[in-house]
Amino acid sequence: MTAPLLDVQDLRVAFPGRGFRSKPIEVLHGVSLDIAAGETLGVVGESGSGKTTIGRAVLGLVKPSGGRITFDGQDVTHAAPKDRRGSAQDIQVVFQDPYTSLNPSMQIGDILSEPLVVRGASQRDARARVRTLLDQVGLPANAAERLPREFSGGQRQRVAIARALAPEPRLIVCDEPVSALDLSTQAKVLDLFIEIQRSTGVAYLFVSHDLAVVRHISHRVSVVYRGDIVETGSADAVTSTPENPYTQRLLLAAPVADPAEQERRRAQRRQLEAAASGSTAA
Numbered sequence: 001m002t003a004p005l006l007d008v009q010d011l012r013v014a015f016p017g018r019g020f021r022s023k024p025i026e027v028l029h030g031v032s033l034d035i036a037a038g039e040t041l042g043v044v045g046e047s048g049s050g051k052t053t054i055g056r057a058v059l060g061l062v063k064p065s066g067g068r069i070t071f072d073g074q075d076v077t078h079a080a081p082k083d084r085r086g087s088a089q090d091i092q093v094v095f096q097d098p099y100t101s102l103n104p105s106m107q108i109g110d111i112l113s114e115p116l117v118v119r120g121a122s123q124r125d126a127r128a129r130v131r132t133l134l135d136q137v138g139l140p141a142n143a144a145e146r147l148p149r150e151f152s153g154g155q156r157q158r159v160a161i162a163r164a165l166a167p168e169p170r171l172i173v174c175d176e177p178v179s180a181l182d183l184s185t186q187a188k189v190l191d192l193f194i195e196i197q198r199s200t201g202v203a204y205l206f207v208s209h210d211l212a213v214v215r216h217i218s219h220r221v222s223v224v225y226r227g228d229i230v231e232t233g234s235a236d237a238v239t240s241t242p243e244n245p246y247t248q249r250l251l252l253a254a255p256v257a258d259p260a261e262q263e264r265r266r267a268q269r270r271q272l273e274a275a276a277s278g279s280t281a282a
């Protein structure tokens with residue numbers, strides 16, 4: 001078996017407690033996951049379960065208190081982004097909110113070319129790469145001379161995706177990248193992620209609270225509950241016939257169009273909750 005591109009073993013993260021002399025609060029209690037080159041792992045769970053913290057640890061933005069993160073064979077557990085030799089470029093991010101993640105005073109062309117020029121590309125090469133990137137994410141070439149505010153939410157997210165793609169990463173951490181978009185725009189942006197993966201072979205760590213979204217985009221799915229991964233499997237298995245009671249409840253809580261089906265799920269969920277009361281989900 002080939003080694004995974006990203007290997008996270010027994011990851012623990014603790015944040016400082018609030019009051020003076022209060023103990024650190026552990027929010028990840030030993031999370032293990034791996035992602036192969038070109039694969040999408042969906043990470044799903046309710047708000048506060050620890051999904052974003054997993055992504056931030058992989059990016060080197062929070063310090064693990066235990067465990068090990070290996071990227072392409074290199075131990076990056078304690079390396080801040082600037083100390084990560086090759087992998088600083090190799091792991092990029094797309095955040096949830098395209099309204100705040102782009103510098104409002106910079107033209108799109110500069111947002112996309114700046115990291116390339118910093119890495120030594122000539123202005124001419126950077127401009128050519130910007131044209132390719134805009135085309136890759138379905139934006140017109142003249143977008144380069146415009147400001148973020150001239151674009152819709154979906155288009156801004158396309159710019160954020162182009163920015164992540166600029167250094168030709170091997171992994172993109174996608175943190176709820178479609179949650180701020182309306183449903184039809186969500187579908188288009190998800191399809192764009194899939195198309196980009198087919199053409200570039202990039203892998204995604206795709207964080208979302210929405211099972212339907214992770215089902216659409218992921219090869220495999222890991223379910224996080226209160227800082228632990230309680231189930232990992234193929235996207236199809238986890239999102240249609242989950243084994244873990246917490247995943248079952250998450251699935252039953254997902255909105256469905258048919259009111260009768262909605263009521264059936266509500267009743268099933270009540271049963272599961274009654275059965276789970278007094279025990280843990282894992």
Ligand SMILES: Nc1ncnc2c1ncn2[C@@H]1O[C@H](COP(=O)(O)OP(=O)(O)OP(=O)(O)O)[C@@H](O)[C@H]1O
Binds near residue numbers: 016027046050051
């Ligand atoms: N910088 C921080 N300092 C202290 N506590 C934090 C910090 N970041 C996150 N937490 C806490 O860690 C836990 C997990 O948060 P995290 O943002 O990873 O969850 P999440 O599943 O991504 O939730 P959401 O979907 O709401 O973003 C939460 O209890 C949160 O309050």
